[in-house]
Amino acid sequence: MNILICNDDGYQAPGLVALYEALKDLGHVEVVAPEQNNSAKSNALTLHSPLYVYQGLNGFRYVNGTPADCVHIALTGLLGYKPDLVVSGINDGANMGDDTIYSGTVGAAMEGYLFGIPAIAFSQVEKGWAHLDAAAVTARTLIQQLSQDGLTGASPWLLNVNIPSRPLDQIKDVRVTRLGRRHAAERVITQVNPRGQTMYWIGSAGRAKDDSDGTDFHATFQGHLSVTPLHVDLTEHAELSAWDQRLTKAVE
Numbered sequence: 001m002n003i004l005i006c007n008d009d010g011y012q013a014p015g016l017v018a019l020y021e022a023l024k025d026l027g028h029v030e031v032v033a034p035e036q037n038n039s040a041k042s043n044a045l046t047l048h049s050p051l052y053v054y055q056g057l058n059g060f061r062y063v064n065g066t067p068a069d070c071v072h073i074a075l076t077g078l079l080g081y082k083p084d085l086v087v088s089g090i091n092d093g094a095n096m097g098d099d100t101i102y103s104g105t106v107g108a109a110m111e112g113y114l115f116g117i118p119a120i121a122f123s124q125v126e127k128g129w130a131h132l133d134a135a136a137v138t139a140r141t142l143i144q145q146l147s148q149d150g151l152t153g154a155s156p157w158l159l160n161v162n163i164p165s166r167p168l169d170q171i172k173d174v175r176v177t178r179l180g181r182r183h184a185a186e187r188v189i190t191q192v193n194p195r196g197q198t199m200y201w202i203g204s205a206g207r208a209k210d211d212s213d214g215t216d217f218h219a220t221f222q223g224h225l226s227v228t229p230l231h232v233d234l235t236e237h238a239e240l241s242a243w244d245q246r247l248t249k250a251v252e
Helices: 014-023 067-078 104-114 132-148 216-221 237-251
Strands: 002-006 028-034 053-055 061-063 085-091 119-124 158-163 172-176 189-192 198-201 208-210 224-230
Touching: 002 014, 002 067, 002 104, 014 028, 014 085, 014 119, 014 132, 028 067, 061 067, 067 085, 067 104, 085 104, 085 132, 104 119, 104 158, 119 132, 132 158, 132 224, 158 216, 216 224
Parallel strands: 002 028, 002 085, 028 061, 085 119, 119 158, 172 224
Antiparallel strands: 053 061, 158 224, 189 198
16 A cells, blocks of 8 residues: 555654554555644645755654645645555544544545545544554554455545554454534633733633534443544535525515
8 A cells, every 4th residue: 555644743743643554554655744834724725934844863754734634735846656545643632523623634535535535634632642553553453454355546535543542452343433522612711921912812612512422422432443434515405495595585
């Protein structure tokens, strides 16, 4: 396999290093990742300033841009070939429910998917990199299974995977899940800087709102590996007819 790895925590993040080490003997594996932490950058592309590619002491290439920038540059000229799989992560913390809209980890994988390549976003449920070795083995095992089933290098698909932060023998089997929902984010945090100006910090993510059976929240709470297939079509198909009727009446 030809595998491209990215993340949103930066090219020196422990999760990225662990993922590379777990996958490096599965084929030709290259890393193109952000220079710095780019959490919550979603699918953002940098269009109004130049981007540069450097090589770190660890051998990984890094970009002064977003996760999506990294994958976009890699796939439109830097690599010179089309990978069989784009893998993003392992993220420091969960990407479940509404998180997927904001997640730079998911955004990097989605960029690969938009280019017609199968892609996976991997995240650990809890921050702090506890049991990262187990998460890396779990990611490798899933990728090997998908490859053996002939799904890599094939028609594009996009998976969002959340791994419980547990020892390997305590991570339960796979549950294919839907996205849950979170409550609204916590209140904004304000501080005053030394010049008397008010600074605003985005508050913490809200608690789980829909964590019922079948959701990614429920599966990981129970210790299962959560795999959620994603797609990009945001159209509210069930409401197309209703909106057509409303707007047709409005202009009559």
